[in-house]
Amino acid sequence: MRVLRNPDEVAAANPDPLVRWAAQCVLPGRGGVAWAHGDAVGVLAPKLSRHDRLVLAGSVDGVAAILRARARPGVRPLVLGEVAARLPEHPVRAAFGWMERTGALDAPEPPWLDATAWDDVESLLRKANPHSYAWPYEPGPRRWAGVRAEDGALAAVGADAWSAPGVGFVAGVATHPDHRGRGLSTRICAALTGALLREEGTCALMVDAGNRAAITVYRRLGYTYRGVCSLGDAGHTGRPEHPAGAPGLTEA
Numbered sequence: 001m002r003v004l005r006n007p008d009e010v011a012a013a014n015p016d017p018l019v020r021w022a023a024q025c026v027l028p029g030r031g032g033v034a035w036a037h038g039d040a041v042g043v044l045a046p047k048l049s050r051h052d053r054l055v056l057a058g059s060v061d062g063v064a065a066i067l068r069a070r071a072r073p074g075v076r077p078l079v080l081g082e083v084a085a086r087l088p089e090h091p092v093r094a095a096f097g098w099m100e101r102t103g104a105l106d107a108p109e110p111p112w113l114d115a116t117a118w119d120d121v122e123s124l125l126r127k128a129n130p131h132s133y134a135w136p137y138e139p140g141p142r143r144w145a146g147v148r149a150e151d152g153a154l155a156a157v158g159a160d161a162w163s164a165p166g167v168g169f170v171a172g173v174a175t176h177p178d179h180r181g182r183g184l185s186t187r188i189c190a191a192l193t194g195a196l197l198r199e200e201g202t203c204a205l206m207v208d209a210g211n212r213a214a215i216t217v218y219r220r221l222g223y224t225y226r227g228v229c230s231l232g233d234a235g236h237t238g239r240p241e242h243p244a245g246a247p248g249l250t251e252a
Contacts, residue, residue: 001069004034004041007165014041014058017100017167017202018080018228022048022055024164035066042066044075049140049162049171050133053078060086081227090231097215099223100204107194110145113157117146120154124176134161134172141172145192147184156184158192168196170205186217193221
């Protein structure tokens, strides 16, 4: 098992966007470490999308070897669903979707908000998406975009949050209950996706596995769905992870 020292080495060992996204934590000052075993890569990613995670991709044997050597209490392994199904010693805490796309999306520049709008963003999220993992004034989001109603009130928001070199990430998308059904969140998602594709080349997000409406919207924006699982420690289930930190119905 060899140590991978930067995001470029992670991408060279396994180009899966899931581990490339996690590799942002290997950058100086982030506290992360990455390893390769055969074609598999594991990235220890502190505080990635609010939790300490061990993000893995590659063959089942390689992932299992990294888990045996590097799993630790309090760190949540995150793996693709087809791999998790073949790791029975690690019970599934939560199953949700990782959606990704490349290429270009013809969309206008996001309506970026400045810091004077952070209180409004927080208020909207508390009403429309209280389980959001992305919040203003907290680590993670780099930028927020928002659409305002005719009276000037914030109607829909979304964030460029936990984006990595080469993999942009969309989170914190929500529409105020009084303004749903108008396609505002879809507009925000399209703008964010277009901008992050231009800047990073790949864009991703997470979604509840059972939220067919949201998944349909993201597929229309060109995203491909892949099942992912958060695993418990070997031998016991632990506390389940709430998957609603991913974009949900209120975020479609």
